[in-house]
Amino acid sequence: DHTDLQHVMVYYNARSDIVTKLDKTIAMQLAPWAQSFMGSVVQNESAANRGDDPASRIRHLDRRQGKLENI
Structure with missing residues (x-):
């Protein structure tokens, strides 16, 4: 339920951690x-x-x- 912005802030605050983990996981691939x-x-x-x-x-x-086709 996203009727309260308090829950959205959880996603917003977690995004930098997720990006760092994604970078580490897929960078070499x-x-x-x-x-x-x-x-x-x-x-x-x-x-x-x-x-x-x-x-x-x-x-x-x-x-x-x-x-x-060739670029």
Whole structure:
């Protein structure tokens, strides 16, 4: 029952503890994903350090065409 703000304050006060615990728990699992985006943006593949390496591509699903496209 949240008709009384006193109960909401329990959640509000607990949130920093939860964030700290979540950070500790998932940081190492998310680190590889975060690091994959630590590169630099280039205008085209010829300007990229690994432009000839297909594994260096970042892809997304183009929902209109229903296929993966390079970003």
